[in-house]
Amino acid sequence: MSATVSPHDELAALRALSARLGADPLLIQGAGGNTSLKHDGTLWIKASGTWLAHALDRDIMVPVEIAPLVAAVEAVDPAAERAEQFTLAGLNPSGLRPSIETTVHALMPQRVVLHVHCVNTLAMAVRTDCGDLITPRLEGMNWALVPYARPGLPLALAIREQSARRPDVLVLANHGLVVAADTVAYAEALLDEVTHRLAVAPRSAPPADIDSLSALAAETRHAYRLPDSEVAHAVATDPQSTMIAARGSLYPDHVIFLGEGSVIADASESVDDVIARVGAPPAAIVFPGAGVLMRREATPNADAMVG
Numbered sequence: 002m003s004a005t006v007s008p009h010d011e012l013a014a015l016r017a018l019s020a021r022l023g024a025d026p027l028l029i030q031g032a033g034g035n036t037s038l039k040h041d042g043t044l045w046i047k048a049s050g051t052w053l054a055h056a057l058d059r060d061i062m063v064p065v066e067i068a069p070l071v072a073a074v075e076a077v078d079p080a081a082e083r084a085e086q087f088t089l090a091g092l093n094p095s096g097l098r099p100s101i102e103t104t105v106h107a108l109m110p111q112r113v114v115l116h117v118h119c120v121n122t123l124a125m126a127v128r129t130d131c132g133d134l135i136t137p138r139l140e141g142m143n144w145a146l147v148p149y150a151r152p153g154l155p156l157a158l159a160i161r162e163q164s165a166r167r168p169d170v171l172v173l174a175n176h177g178l179v180v181a182a183d184t185v186a187y188a189e190a191l192l193d194e195v196t197h198r199l200a201v202a203p204r205s206a207p208p209a210d211i212d213s214l215s216a217l218a219a220e221t222r223h224a225y226r227l228p229d230s231e232v233a234h235a236v237a238t239d240p241q242s243t244m245i246a247a248r249g250s251l252y253p254d255h256v257i258f259l260g261e262g263s264v265i266a267d268a269s270e271s272v273d274d275v276i277a278r279v280g281a282p283p284a285a286i287v288f289p290g291a292g293v294l295m296r297r298e299a300t301p302n303a304d305a306m307v308g
Contacts, residue, residue, distance in 0.1 A: 008038075008040045008041075011038060011040075011113075011184070011185055012038055012040075012045060012062070014185040014186070015036055015037075015038045015045075015062075015113065015185050016056040016057055016061075016062070017056070017057065018036065018115075018185055018188075018189050019036045019047065019053040019056035019061075020053065020054060020055070020056040020057045022034065022036070022053050022115070022117060022192075023052055023053030023054030023055070023056065024054050026120075026230075026305065027119065027120045027121065028117040028118070028119050028120075028196070029053050029054070029117055029118060030118055030254065030302075030305040030306050031052065031254075031258060031300075031301060031302035031303075031304075031305030031306060032050055032051060032052050032302050033118045033177075033254045033302075033305075033306075034047075034053055034116050034117045034118050034177070035047040035053070035100050035102055035106070035116050036053065036113075036114065036115050036116070037103075037106040037113070037114045038112060038113055038185070039067065039112045039113075040112070042066065042067050042068060043064050043065065043066060043067065043089060043092075044064070044065045044066075044067050044070075044103065044106055044107055045062045045063070045064055045065075046062065046063060046065060046099050046100060046103050046106050047061050047062060047063075047100060048061050048062065048063040048097035048098060048099060048100070049097075049098045049099060049100045049101070050098075051097070060095050060097070061097070062097075063088055063093055063097040063098065063099045064088060064089040064092040064093055065084055065087050065088055065089070065099050065103055065107070066087045066088075066089060067107050069087050070084060070087045070103065070104065070107050071107050071108065073087075074104050074107070074108060074154065074157045074158070074161065075161075077154065077158065079154065081104050081153075081154045081157060082101060082104075082153040082154050084098075084099040084100070084101070084103035084104065085098045085099060087099075101152050101153045102116060102152050102153075102156070104153070104154065104156070104157035105156060105157060105160060105179065108157055108160055108161055108164065109160075109179070109181045110164075110167060110181075111169060111181035111182050111183055111188075112182075112183045112184070113181065113182055113183065113184060113185050113187070113188040114179060114180075114181045114188070115179070115180050115181070115188050115189075115192055116177060116178070116179045117177060117178050117192070118176075118177040118178075118252070118254060119177060119178045119196055119199070121196060121199045121200050121201050122172060122177060122178040122195075122196070122199050123176075123177065123251070123252060124201050125172075125199065125201070126172055126173065126174050126175060126176065126177070126178075127174075127175050127251040127252065131146065131172070131174060132146050135172055135199065138198045138199055139170065139172075139195070139198060139199075142169075142170055142194075142195070143166065143167070143168050143169050143170065144168050144169075144170035144171065144172065144195075145163040145166060145168040145170070145171055145172070146171075146172050146174065147159050147160055147163065147171050147172065147173050147174060148174050149173070149174040149175040149176060151253075152176075152253055156173070156176075169181045169182060169191065170191070170195055175251055175252050175253075176252050176253060177252070178192075178195065178196075178199075180192045180195055204239055204241065204242075206234070206235035206238045206239035206242070207238040207239070208231075208234070208238065209231065209234035209237070209238055209291065209292030209293075210290070210291040210292060211227070211292070213288070213291045213292075214227060214288065214291055214292045214293075214294055215227075217271060217272055217288065217291075217294060218272070218294055220271060220272070220273075221271065221272035221273050221276075222273065223272060223273070223276060223282050223296070224296065224297035224298070225272055225286070225294040225295065225296055225297060226294065226295055226296075226297050227292075227293075227294065227295070228285070228293050228294075228295045228304055228307050229301075229304040230304070230307070233292075233293050233304075233307040234292035234293050236263070236287055236293065236307075237287045237288055237289055237290065237291060237292045237293050238290060238291070238292060240289070243265065243287060243289050246263040246265065246287060247263065247265055249261070249262045249263075250262055250263070254306060255306060257302075258284075258300065258302040258303045258305075258306045259283075259284050259285055259303055259306050259307065260283060260284055263285075263287055264279055264283040264285065264286050264287065265286075265287045265289065266286055266287065266288045266289070268289075272286060272294065282296050283296065284296050284299045284300075284303045285299065285303065285307050293307060295307065
């Protein structure tokens, strides 16, 4: 850390950066992603279930003691997946719980760690040939590709295997992107550089058939609505996206917030037909060629993931 920047100021800078990241749906969707800062053996990390977008308005950072958490990872102790055991209660009056991904941040030697679910990164990281696609784009950077591992101890152990190289960029297959540096400013600059290099042009998608969707929503006894974002309909109106969605979930947050797999209506199926087929009202239903309907009480996190 620069001698001219106090820990208090650096944490304030991290909060401001967190809010900016959380406001960008191409980097963060809902409560996904996390940021952290290390100081004097303490890891300040975004709490589980909180939104980076709220970093300036709410208390979202929780303090965790680093040494015993890292020791638990080194011992392959399941306690590493319950990072709340290592929180510093005296500095955590709100009783916030750290993310299951706290171990990712603790294992990175850099002081500042940013973990985002960058859409452009995911577009490549979900592919079997992601290494071939990403390698030329990140040429000259100290980066590593981490094979998919379940968030928690398995992911921590997969990242530990890269520790000898001390990478400051991690592409997590079927998961997201991690960048790390010793100051908030350097971490932000590195994230900007990586996301610029990994940028891809999205396919265009036809507009949704709002009239058909409204009719489908009106004829069911269940409460369904349009998604918050018009962008969400692309998974239904772009045939290639629909085909990809039909293969199943591609990354953890999809499962957490929308359920396992995408529910795709068959030709001529109504909302009630789909519910009868799958056995329960899904958070979202994809109607190919028309668009998406969301269960009325679907959470903001579900809308963020669909959109």
